[in-house]
Amino acid sequence: MTSSVPASIQDLPKTDLHCHLEACFRHKTLMEIGARIGKPVPADTATFRRDYLVAEPKESLEAMIAGFDRVRALWHDVPAIRRLTREAVEDAAAQNVRLLELRYSPDFIQHDRATPGFDEIHGAILDGISDAAAPIAVGLIGIIRRTLPLQEAGKVADFIISNADTFVGIDLADQEIDFPGHQFAELFERAKNAGLGVTIHAGEISLEESRRNVRDAIEILGADRIGHGLHIIQDPALIELVVRHEVPLELCPSSNVLTGSVPNIDAHPFRQLIDAGVKTTINTDDPALFGIDWASEYQLAESALGLSADNIRHCIATARAASFIDQAEINRHWPDAV
Numbered sequence: 001m002t003s004s005v006p007a008s009i010q011d012l013p014k015t016d017l018h019c020h021l022e023a024c025f026r027h028k029t030l031m032e033i034g035a036r037i038g039k040p041v042p043a044d045t046a047t048f049r050r051d052y053l054v055a056e057p058k059e060s061l062e063a064m065i066a067g068f069d070r071v072r073a074l075w076h077d078v079p080a081i082r083r084l085t086r087e088a089v090e091d092a093a094a095q096n097v098r099l100l101e102l103r104y105s106p107d108f109i110q111h112d113r114a115t116p117g118f119d120e121i122h123g124a125i126l127d128g129i130s131d132a133a134a135p136i137a138v139g140l141i142g143i144i145r146r147t148l149p150l151q152e153a154g155k156v157a158d159f160i161i162s163n164a165d166t167f168v169g170i171d172l173a174d175q176e177i178d179f180p181g182h183q184f185a186e187l188f189e190r191a192k193n194a195g196l197g198v199t200i201h202a203g204e205i206s207l208e209e210s211r212r213n214v215r216d217a218i219e220i221l222g223a224d225r226i227g228h229g230l231h232i233i234q235d236p237a238l239i240e241l242v243v244r245h246e247v248p249l250e251l252c253p254s255s256n257v258l259t260g261s262v263p264n265i266d267a268h269p270f271r272q273l274i275d276a277g278v279k280t281t282i283n284t285d286d287p288a289l290f291g292i293d294w295a296s297e298y299q300l301a302e303s304a305l306g307l308s309a310d311n312i313r314h315c316i317a318t319a320r321a322a323s324f325i326d327q328a329e330i331n332r333h334w335p336d337a338v
């Protein structure tokens with residue numbers, strides 16, 4: 001009926017539109033940074049996995065956040081940020097990812113410190129991408145967190161918009177419930193007018209409010225893409241809206257299992273979304289944090305989600321067309337048609 005994906009998933013030219021930079025790291029690098037800055041990181045793999053990763057569903061949200069906070073503390077200064085970014089790009093390129101959109105939250109990396117400032121953080125990330133010198137198109141998306149007070153969100157938006165020449169897009173992320181997106185409408189309108197692509201985390205949770213976030217993202221925030229969005233599957237009218245507006249979903253199957261968005265991989269609606277005519281793409285969300293990588297996520301799409309080789313190629317072509325990175329830049333690194 002269908003051919004299998006190319007002999008090796010490794011060789012398949014891949015895309016990732018939804019990848020959080022802060023969740024990309026090598027264990028060994030975190031150990032070296034930790035030793036340098038006085039925040040030792042366990043060498044033992046099992047301990048590291050337990051305390052720093054979300055490689056299996058956690059017993060509580062607090063346990064998940066604790067791991068992410070430990071990792072965040074190691075994005076400590078300019079040399080660390082520059083190195084971690086370079087290695088993220090190198091690791092993706094080594095798995096034949098040809099198009100990578102990395103997103104990060106300036107205030108999340110900065111946390112409650114005075115330094116490095118947003119400009120230094122951003123500069124270190126740009127330098128890290130340049131250092132990688134890998135055959136891969138890379139674009140940066142700036143994140144506004146839903147949980148920020150509007151004034152703080154405005155400062156982050158101002159930073160992203162004033163750097164519209166080195167960001168390709170803007171995102172709204174973090175806790176969906178109780179933090180509606182419409183209050184940020186003015187910020188996203190300005191970002192769009194500055195030429196930035198708009199992607200919104202929405203529809204990640206099986207609740208009506210989360211589905212409402214998808215509708216608001218499209219109708220109020222001008223979303224070009226939706227991060228996750230899988231739970232539109234329960235609402236035919238919302239599916240119709242997403243299809244009519246041709247808004248691709250950035251699906252991240254492993255993430256959805258590990259955060260409890262779906263109870264298990266068999267319950268993931270990836271195939272039903274394809275069958276409903278929704279534009280879909282395959283993405284990692286938080287690769288190292290989740291103990292996954294690009295090859296494993298594409299392998300999962302084939303083995304557990306039941307996508308055919310044609311489905312997977314179509315997801316890749318959809319991602320290529322929906323990328324916020326300039327198409328000429330993509331073609332420069334990836335001249336072959338999918």
Ligand SMILES: [Zn+2]
Nearest residue numbers: 020201227285
């Ligand atoms: Zn995400």
